[in-house]
Structure formats: structure tokens, C-alpha cells
Amino acid sequence: MAVTHLKGEEVKLTGNEVNVSDVAPIVKIVGQDLSEIEVGGEKGCAQVVVTVPSLDTPVCAAEARKFNEEATKLEDVEVIVVSMDLPFAMGRFCTTEGIESLKVGSDFRSKELSKAYGVLIEDGVLAGIAARAVFVIDASGVITYKEICNEITEEPNYEAALEAAKDATNTSCCGTCQ
Template sequence: MASVTVGGNVANLTGKELNVGDKAPVVELVAKDLSSIKVGGASDKIQVIAAVPSLDTGVCATETRKFNKDIAGQEGVLLTVVSMDLPFAMGRFCSTEGIENLQVGSDFRNKEFANAYGVLIKDGALAGLTARAVFVVGKDGTIIHKEIVAEVTTEPNYDAIVAAIKSQSGCGCHSSCSTK
């Protein structure tokens, strides 16, 4: 199974490893209002599913703000940030930070997403949380981009995410997407 580093220390991942070309499993998450939301599978929009350890860290907060500003809310794109944070904390974060263009989903109940997508940290200081990862899922439900960020304390490659969205003609930016 894959591994990542957390502050330079190796942490192993567990769950089913997915790759580009695989079908994205449909999983249920808990929204900030305690309702259920689903990610994965076929959809009328390109899905960007970003897993983060916790919105209550600087890197995760920065990543979520960038996604909200630069990628989420684009025509034909649905962006979901997934973490193990409690729905109440996710709601407070979104309120405080003005996050309105994306949805947040908590995987705290049964770690269904983390296991189905192979991003559950098995050991080390962050055991039980999700690794930092991004999956871009085409409208047909196929994973067209996957990045498990090697060092959990660094941000993902935003340009590669934008390129994957553009490859599906779902950017909605009309001229170019910005990640700055």
C-alpha cells in the first residue's frame, strides 16, 4: 500500500488503492448541516474531491480557500472537500472563512471515503485521518486525475487539477482558470 510523510515521518495508507482510469466509488459523507451527500460515480458535473486531514490546520485551510476562490463554483464543476472533521466544525470553518463555492463532507462516521479511495492514514501521528489527496472524476464516473500529496504538510498541484478539468471541457472559465 502507498505511504506519505507527515513532517518527514513515514505514514502508511490503507484502503482500496484507486488509479486514473478506475471508476470512482460512490460514498456517502455527512454535510455540515448533518444531511447526507454523495461523491463519486457518474454525475452531470466533473467532480473534484479533495481529501484533507483537517480544516483546522493552516495548509488545509489555505488549500480550501484556494479551491473555493479559483476552482469551485465553475460551470460544470462540483468541488467537495472531505475530512474527518465533525460537521459542526466544518460549518463553522466555512462560515468564518466565507467558503460558499464548494461543499464539505465529513467522513467521521465510518471512514467509508478514506477506505474506498485508499487515503486513510493507518499509523503515525495522524492515524485515522485522511491523507491530502485530490481526485478529479469525469462525468462518466472515471477518475481522470489522482494526486496523493507525498508530504501531507504541502499543498496539491493546482495546475494539474485545472488541466484535468480543462481536459473534460468542464472548466467554465471560458478563457483560462486561475490558481493564483
């Protein structure tokens, strides 16, 4: 069980901790149009899976905007931002913020992704939502980069995550990523 911080206070994370070189669990989340989105596993392209507490916070919104901007520069990479927000709220956020280069998904129904990747906050005022984290998964479905932000209110190391995403594309692409 990992530990992270919310404004200096420790919070415990629960779920199955995954690490670099593990096969990324395949899970389903809910898209902003209520469709099912599959995350993890072998997709034939690299995936950047970004978990955030809620898009309705300044830090999470800034993070989504940054990954949206950077996603346009990545080839053969699918970027997915996952929160516990309702799909309708995610849709409003994407429309308002002009988010078009990445996917957004919600883990609100079963918290399947948060549990499978070990980022579900177990206690404290944010119990039941996802911690801020970034996972890069290569085309064969192996986790090549992991960052769980030590302080939930701080943004991740974009440079390291994006470099890992570029490195994860060193495989042939099947053309299924957007």
C-alpha cells in the same frame, strides 16, 4: 498500500487504492448540515474530490480557500473538500472563511471515502484521518486525475488539478451540479 510522509516520517495508507481510469467508488459523507452527500460515480458533471486531514490546520484551510476561489471559475464541476472534522466545525470554518463555492463533507462516521479511495492514514500520530489528496472524476464517473501529496504538510499541485477538472468537463452536463 501507498506511503506518504508527515514532516519526513513515513506513514502508510490503507484502503482500496484507486487510480486514473478506474471508476470512482460511490460513497456517502456527512454535510455540514448533517445531510448525506454522495461522492463519486456518474453524476453528469465533473467532480473534484479533495481530501484533507482537518480544516483546522493552516495548510488545509489555505487549500480549502484556494479551491473555493478557483471553483467559481469552473463550469460544470462540483468541488468537494472532505475531512474528518465534525460537521459543526466545518460549518464554522465555512462561515468564518466565506467558503460558498464548494461543498464540504466529513468522513468521520465510517471513513467510507477514505477507505474506498485508499487515503486513510493507517499509522503514526495522524492514524485514522485522511491524507491530503485530489481526485478528478469526469461526468461518466471515471477518475481522470489523482494526486496523493507526498508530504502531508504541503499543498497539492493546484494548476494540474484544475487543468484536469477543466479537461474532465469535455462531456455534456445534465445540469445537476452546482
